[in-house]
Amino acid sequence: MNAVARLTDPEVEARPWSQQAAVDDPAYRREVAHLFADSRFYKKKLTDAGFRSVADIGGLADIAALPFTEKDELRATRTPDEPVGTHLIPPLSEIARIFSTSGTTGTPSYVPLTREDLADWVTVSRRSYGASGVTAGNRLVSTYGAGPFVAGVTLDTFNAIGVTHIPVGASATDRLVAAVRLLHADTVALTPSYALHIAEWCAERGIELRAEKVERLLVAGEPGGGEPATRARLEEAWGADVTEAMGIGDICVSLWGECTEKHGMHFSGRGFVHFELIDPDTGAPVEMKDGAEGELVYTHLRHRAAPLLRFRSRDHVVVWTSACACGRTAPRVRCIGRTDDMLIVRGVNVFPTALRQIVNEFSPAVSGTIAVRPRIKGFRQDPPLPVVVEVAEGGSTTDAALAERIRARVREALTVATEITLVPYASLPRTTYKAHLVDWSGAA
Numbered sequence: 001m002n003a004v005a006r007l008t009d010p011e012v013e014a015r016p017w018s019q020q021a022a023v024d025d026p027a028y029r030r031e032v033a034h035l036f037a038d039s040r041f042y043k044k045k046l047t048d049a050g051f052r053s054v055a056d057i058g059g060l061a062d063i064a065a066l067p068f069t070e071k072d073e074l075r076a077t078r079t080p081d082e083p084v085g086t087h088l089i090p091p092l093s094e095i096a097r098i099f100s101t102s103g104t105t106g107t108p109s110y111v112p113l114t115r116e117d118l119a120d121w122v123t124v125s126r127r128s129y130g131a132s133g134v135t136a137g138n139r140l141v142s143t144y145g146a147g148p149f150v151a152g153v154t155l156d157t158f159n160a161i162g163v164t165h166i167p168v169g170a171s172a173t174d175r176l177v178a179a180v181r182l183l184h185a186d187t188v189a190l191t192p193s194y195a196l197h198i199a200e201w202c203a204e205r206g207i208e209l210r211a212e213k214v215e216r217l218l219v220a221g222e223p224g225g226g227e228p229a230t231r232a233r234l235e236e237a238w239g240a241d242v243t244e245a246m247g248i249g250d251i252c253v254s255l256w257g258e259c260t261e262k263h264g265m266h267f268s269g270r271g272f273v274h275f276e277l278i279d280p281d282t283g284a285p286v287e288m289k290d291g292a293e294g295e296l297v298y299t300h301l302r303h304r305a306a307p308l309l310r311f312r313s314r315d316h317v318v319v320w321t322s323a324c325a326c327g328r329t330a331p332r333v334r335c336i337g338r339t340d341d342m343l344i345v346r347g348v349n350v351f352p353t354a355l356r357q358i359v360n361e362f363s364p365a366v367s368g369t370i371a372v373r374p375r376i377k378g379f380r381q382d383p384p385l386p387v388v389v390e391v392a393e394g395g396s397t398t399d400a401a402l403a404e405r406i407r408a409r410v411r412e413a414l415t416v417a418t419e420i421t422l423v424p425y426a427s428l429p430r431t432t433y434k435a436h437l438v439d440w441s442g443a444a
């Protein structure tokens, strides 16, 4: 079978990327006209920014002149009468589903979808999972506690693809391992933190995961599955290929999906979403080319319920645009970290996930679990930045040479001074969902 034949939507996914903006421009203009006429949020926002008419806004080539949309702005328009916010366009009676996003503030944000929006999300998500090689007949265990969250759309997607879906829910390790051993699942969808936890859990019980039938781990929900050392450890423990996917609640689920070439996640939202790369500090556009880094910004092209323009994702990525052997022509990304988690140490941007990746180079001497423990509250920190590193099982916490080698390597790679403290294996908390890499409990 040739590679292109495996694409979910060959016409879309193999179209030269250079043509995409021209294909998307009419949809973008329609969406902007719709927002200007029907979205109270954008009517005000665009008027306040000096755009008096749709004609002032122009097409996709002019998008960088428009203001960004921040999550907090949407939140600020919510009232008891308008629980979703003023960016909601149709009446709630026309909304098919309302997902929640787990806000850090306690009150959830709502993501409304019409029936057509839901169908579009399933289309995007099918491309994304299709890129990872998931096909009808696969026996797939899912672990997402997906009910209220946008990951719930993956359940519709698994139906649409035609897999034999075995949902085991979140944090049900014994049930998951039973499904792998008794039902001979070949595919497991979970967070990379949880995949590592299960590998440790099985090792402690003498269960040989590698001997089971799992061929493919689909990881999502946090960065980490793309870090080379983490991926190598997962592939070794499970005897399976690891690919990752990434979405964003307010825009679309599974918007990026990694193909079996395993060199970054392809953009799967062609025709539905436009994305830009920006410098998170200045907001200036960053040219999309191999190795470029920046924050992803998204614009809906045909969303009905609550369309967004230039929505800042806070996801910091590296991009590749060179050809991929799978035949998909869309750019690929790897998420380096959340801009929200970024610390600035004497002017240097430090992502905790990037620190973990470097520490992981010292595997098998380290377990791969770390915690950054800032001394003061806030993202600005003074050097040296305290980092706690867990050693491997049976490893020594008094190995000063190891701590020094890690410190020197971090300094070389990230140009940041750290203070490395080694702690015993399994002494840092394990999470079965997303890893928390920054421990603020000791910050003054």
Ligand SMILES: [Zn+2]
Residues within 6 Å of the ligand: 259, 260, 261, 266, 324, 325, 326, 327, 328
């Ligand atoms: Zn590819």
